[in-house]
Amino acid sequence: MQEFLTLAVRLADEAAIAIRSIRAAGFAVETKIDSTPVTVADRQAEALITSGLRAAMPDIPVVAEEEVAAGRITAPSGRYWLVDPLDGTREFAAGRDEFAVCIGLIENGAPILGAVASPAFNELHFGAVGQGAWQRRGELEQKIAARRAPPEGITVFASRHYQDAPELKVCLARHKVAHLTNIGSALKFLRLAEGVADFYPRLGRTMEWDTAAPQAVLEAAGGAVLIRGGKPLRYGKPHWENPDFFAWGLF
Template identity: 45%
Template structure:
């Protein structure tokens, strides 16, 4: 499965880069979040690939969900797709946007791909192993290299959201004595933890499951974890929530090895 998901992500990334270089058309959803023709083109490519190779597994995809198209996921196994995570980075000509595809089983992300097409880097995970590849300008890929979280030392390095930082995040960093942190967009934050470049990613601003699932799969395979503020693993497939919309995440903290 891993190789197929990687290929789909790279195909979607190729379409995104074509639009990125030519200039994207931007519109806004009812919740005022931006969407571009690159989001829609990439999602169509991924949905076609998943339907062809894994037609019996339902798919929850961001743009389809925004249109009210949600499959039955009661079987417990489904894909989560964010075809262009970091749309604001994409619109503002920053290269940190990603393609995200994740497989969920029993509420946990068990496989995932995060591809940053403008940066030429591809992360993936399956069967408890996380790996990284370099993607060249012709979209050929290097041999994969296994990655893993580092053991946290006395001086933690944090990753925070570039476009969605908030006072709660800054308070968390202050309360934990963390002075070293970097702001970065999209699901790359999980990948930097998985690669051992940083130690902790607190997120108090709003996220949806398709924003986090693929990066979270890679982080967990690399030896890290994503916990709610109650200390429980973040789960996926959250429907019919009393205090929030379907597939919305609560605040969480992702981190490498303690």
């Protein structure tokens, strides 16, 4: 497991460096066939990650967002990588800092490890389920853990782009909410894993490559990601599409 995690961490870090360089130099924004944005940063980061994974571990399939968008479909197997080279492209294109590089490993339908780089913040979160989770900021590395919700109420991190959804208001009305913050990308999972937030409800479309790595980090930190009915969010679904889910801190 350490070999897998070391590889994912290295490639996430290298992709983050590439993305920072592209951001500094300037870039154009294109629109894919599904009306979502894409940039040269998405493509270059994905090429770096997928080539690195395939060179190091050629027997493990790699499923990556831009390859799927281009029609390269890799069938899931018992163990495979899920890659989102630039989660939060809308935030990146808008000049905000809420974007991430996500590399997750799936085994028998469950995320077992992940590495998530936050290029704008020079942060890297990584972990393996059953072994723990860590945060690296610059040269400082520390173990992280989800927290139990405080009695004064939960801190919620929710999607920037679904903040006005009526379903979200109904969901939050069931809980004692002390603080609510709306941000983009996988960073919401990471704030739960760090123990600074308690709940991330996602009542809107996501894809498996969006969630695999940060779910693994959160679960390695003691949290949980559940779908309606209380079952864990699983992988290898048709068209790689997730249902609504609810991410919690210490569960």
